[in-house]
Amino acid sequence: MLKSEIIAIGSELLTPFRTDTNSLWLTQRLNSVGIEVKLKTVVGDDESRLEEAIRDALRRSDAIVSTGGLGPTEDDITRKVFARVTARQLILDYDVLGEIRNKFASRGFQMTPNNERQALVPRGATVLPNPNGTAPGLKLMQDGKLIVLLPGPPREMKPMFDDYVMPDLEKMSRGVRLSTRTLKVTGLGESALDDLIAPIYKEYSNPSTTILFTDSDLEIHLTAQAETAGRAEELVDELADKLSDKLGANLYSADGESIEEVVGQRLTLKGYTIATAESCTGGLIAERITRVPGSSQYFLGSIISYSEDIKVDLLGVNRDLIDSRGVVSGDVAEAMARNVKEKIGSTIGLSVTGVAGPGGATEGNPVGTVYIGMADDVGSSNRRMILPGDRHLIRWRASQAALDMVRRRYLL
């Protein structure tokens, strides 16, 4: 497989406040045409270190992609240093200069002289147009290796890469195509998952299989290589199908969808509507459901009953029930679900009550204790969980478990 390196340039990326995230997207694109990323470097506006990083990369890799440092200020050293390492003159390109000048003029500004810098092109390099900004990108071949210089802002970098770099990479990596698939799994621990599927995926070296944790789930990443994209996809399909059969209802997505998207699709298909009654999640479930465009088709509303009085007064939970069973209890969770369904007039009521911490723990309900309630026309049910993690993670995991309870109820 061809090898690549990514160099992210800019002193702000060496502060505690900013990190390079462009490289994740670039890695996905490079991998898709069978090019491995072997090293990533983050370097500041520091000529000698950048020069060294470029020299090392050129020696080791078939393609080098840099992001950042193409702007108009003196700190923007990318053009200059790449030109020096590749022993090319920097030539002022009058076409590029004219375009930059026009961009300023069209916004009613006069171009300042420092912007001329952005029209400097290493001899023999191809200029990559930037419809979303002033700094053009650059592309050059050096000793059979591809060098690509991209601007840092993602909305400038991404379309430029897809339009002007991907075709070259596809040509370079002729004969190797990758296909990847992400299977998202919920309701299983890591070792239980591995026990279940290792006998299947260990039979395959292509696709390769990696299991990663996320905040609430496990993800199975499959990557297949073949000479054509179609064959790579067939290989991924074959293993993905076998794993899906084995995982059954524990698999909630095989194409990158979030659980709120999956739930939304099920509800749309069924023509059902949903409402939530939330205590410790504080609106997180409603917020996640409404992240999905078009969720107004199935999401009607919520009552966030953070205080006990609101559970009684607005949601109509019986005060005696709260006093006898406790506000964090399965009976209260079910009552919340039933009542929000009735008050809002939805097909389904979904509720959470629990202890997200750090305070609020009681004798029988340690931090992390969460009851999820669900009600529909058939009846109501609840589930108790003790979730690990800090306040943020407990709330997130509770919202995930609640959404998953809906998904599993309406699988078919």
Place this chain on the structure above:
Amino acid sequence: MLKSEIIAIGSELLTPFRTDTNSLWLTQRLNSVGIEVKLKTVVGDDESRLEEAIRDALRRSDAIVSTGGLGPTEDDITRKVFARVTARQLILDYDVLGEIRNKFASRGFQMTPNNERQALVPRGATVLPNPNGTAPGLKLMQDGKLIVLLPGPPREMKPMFDDYVMPDLEKMSRGVRLSTRTLKVTGLGESALDDLIAPIYKEYSNPSTTILFTDSDLEIHLTAQAETAGRAEELVDELADKLSDKLGANLYSADGESIEEVVGQRLTLKGYTIATAESCTGGLIAERITRVPGSSQYFLGSIISYSEDIKVDLLGVNRDLIDSRGVVSGDVAEAMARNVKEKIGSTIGLSVTGVAGPGGATEGNPVGTVYIGMADDVGSSNRRMILPGDRHLIRWRASQAALDMVRRRYLL
């Protein structure tokens, strides 16, 4: 200033799914004792590239910090490669081995032989205990340079660094101390902010000033250097005070707090309570308010009225008002705020109605149109905004503007 480099080790960090985030925390710690981070490298489980990265770093920098690759598998190459580069033998440390064995035993497991690897120590290195995992860290001096090898998981890496590495760094960087401050600003655009404060901060080269965008705000980062921590803090205080005076109510936090924390403090101090009525934000404001531990002191609940019927039936907004003014209007926003205050019995009612997109735009209300309503015992008001960005950003910015409206109302 002393120079450092950070090397993150592990092939999973070269996939599209994972990025190195440990380095942000490490950078903050290194900076705090006056040590600059000059380069970051992400390298896979690849001996030759790691070896090269270490050699380059040793040549250029005073301190090298690596994370990852200390586990028990063959892929964990960190120990071996650092030993090779520093020309040290790897010696099996029986004390370390005993401790690892005990950790397994205490959990009722037998140590597998591959875990012996974790007890290999380069000659002359100091072993750093790991109370939160099995892999110990390592620390060594090579030609006057400090090399630190840390495990990858943040909860193992962070306490180890603070307990066993920070004291060495403080000694190394004697005579340089940094103090940093982050001022968070809302309600001002970038150029308006710069116009306002540039005349002040340009007078200072120490502290240095950097302005960064976030999703909804601007952050002003100040960094001062001095011979003592106290003097560095005085320098930061002086500029921070001048900027704060100039920024007035636009400054919402000078110590890293989020706007929901600031609002929570104001409400606690006043003894006020709050409830929200949310349409396009779908519960995000309630969710943000309840991220703060102890928010049950001032947050009572919410009515998420995503559908028009819920706005009428549950929130009691007049149907004629909706028909005549439109559901996305200032009058409806105010009615939502007044009604949620009354229904929930809070001091303050806060509401949002708008078009988060991608659908839902109308003639007078393009995507991004948001009305924020607020009501208290004095009266009610509303504010119209047209927010840029995608669905996610519009919702986030609307929640930020809503929380900011409360903050500004109860500044004093």
